[in-house]
Amino acid sequence: MEISLPRVAEMLHSASTIVLTAHVHPDGDSLGSMLALYQALQADGKKVHLLLDDVVPATYHFLPNWKKISKPVDNDRFTTDLLVILDASDIERIGKVQSAVKAPILNIDHHISNTRFADYTYIDSKVAATGEIILELLNLMKYKVTADIGTCLYTAIATDCGFFRYANTSASTLRYAADLVEAGAQPQSISEALEQRSLSNIVTLTKVLQTIEMHYEGKIATMTIFPDLLHDPDENTEGFINYARSIEGVEIAILFRAIDEQTVRISFRSHRADVSQVALAFGGGGHIRAAGCTVHDTLENAIAQVLPVAIGQIR
Numbered sequence: 001m002e003i004s005l006p007r008v009a010e011m012l013h014s015a016s017t018i019v020l021t022a023h024v025h026p027d028g029d030s031l032g033s034m035l036a037l038y039q040a041l042q043a044d045g046k047k048v049h050l051l052l053d054d055v056v057p058a059t060y061h062f063l064p065n066w067k068k069i070s071k072p073v074d075n076d077r078f079t080t081d082l083l084v085i086l087d088a089s090d091i092e093r094i095g096k097v098q099s100a101v102k103a104p105i106l107n108i109d110h111h112i113s114n115t116r117f118a119d120y121t122y123i124d125s126k127v128a129a130t131g132e133i134i135l136e137l138l139n140l141m142k143y144k145v146t147a148d149i150g151t152c153l154y155t156a157i158a159t160d161c162g163f164f165r166y167a168n169t170s171a172s173t174l175r176y177a178a179d180l181v182e183a184g185a186q187p188q189s190i191s192e193a194l195e196q197r198s199l200s201n202i203v204t205l206t207k208v209l210q211t212i213e214m215h216y217e218g219k220i221a222t223m224t225i226f227p228d229l230l231h232d233p234d235e236n237t238e239g240f241i242n243y244a245r246s247i248e249g250v251e252i253a254i255l256f257r258a259i260d261e262q263t264v265r266i267s268f269r270s271h272r273a274d275v276s277q278v279a280l281a282f283g284g285g286g287h288i289r290a291a292g293c294t295v296h297d298t299l300e301n302a303i304a305q306v307l308p309v310a311i312g313q314i315r
C-alpha cells in the first residue's frame, strides 16, 4: 500500500521498537539515511536496531554512530514493531535481514524502479536522495536535526547527486543542504573524507582506465574489471565509472565487474538515456541516469547481452 509522508510519521510515532535497514553494497545515501533516522528515533526514546547485511566501507567511518550497524548472523531472529527499509527498491536488496526480521515492512525510497514490495511504501522518485525524504520526515515529526544528523543527511544527499552536479539536483536539494549546513554539517570535511583514496586504489584506477573501450560510434564507453586486477576483492571501485561517462561524446558509461566466473556486477551512468530500463531488463534497477544489475554469466556473455540493450536506449 502506498502511503503519505504524514502517515509514515504516524507509523514511526506509534512504534516503540524499530529495525532500520538499507540495501547491501551500501552507499552514502543508504548509510546516511539509516544513521540519521536512527539518531532521531533514539532521541525520542525508541528502541532502534540498525541491521545491514554488509560491511560499512571504510570511506563512511566518519559518519556518527556507524559502529552501531550490525550484520545479521544466521540464526538471528528479531521481533519488532516495524522494519523500515531505506533506499532499497526491492526486498532482495536487503539480503539476510529479510529472514532475520519478522515485522510489518515500511519502505522509504526514491528509486524509479521500486517494485512496491513492502506492506507500506513511500516513494518520491523526484528527490535526489532518500536523505531528502528523511529530512522532510524529521521536520514533519518535529524532531531536532542535530549536527550529527546534519552530517549524516548532508552525506546522503551530496553523494547521491554527485555533490550537487547531477541532473537530479533541484532547488530543494540545495535548500535541504543549506538547512543541514545550518544544523552543523561541514561540507568541506565531509567531501574530504569521501574523496580520500588509498594509494593502491589509485593504482587500481589507472589499470581500470586502461580497459576503456568505445562502442556505438563513441556513444558508449565500457570499463571491465577482472578479479585479478584488484588489490583486494572487496576494493571500492565507486566513482571509477564517472571517468568513462566524462569522455566527450559518451552518452552511456558501463562498468562490468567480474566477481567470479559466473557473476558480473554491472553499473550504468548516462547523460540523458534511461539506464534504469537497461538495468531492469537484467533484474536490476536504479535511477534514470544511474543504475545497476548483476548478470550470472561469464564476463564475455554479459557484455554481449547488455551492450545491445544499452544501445537501444540511445535515441
Ligand SMILES: [Mn+2]
Residues within 6 Å of the ligand: 029, 030, 087, 110, 128, 129, 130, 160
Ligand atoms: Mn539513494
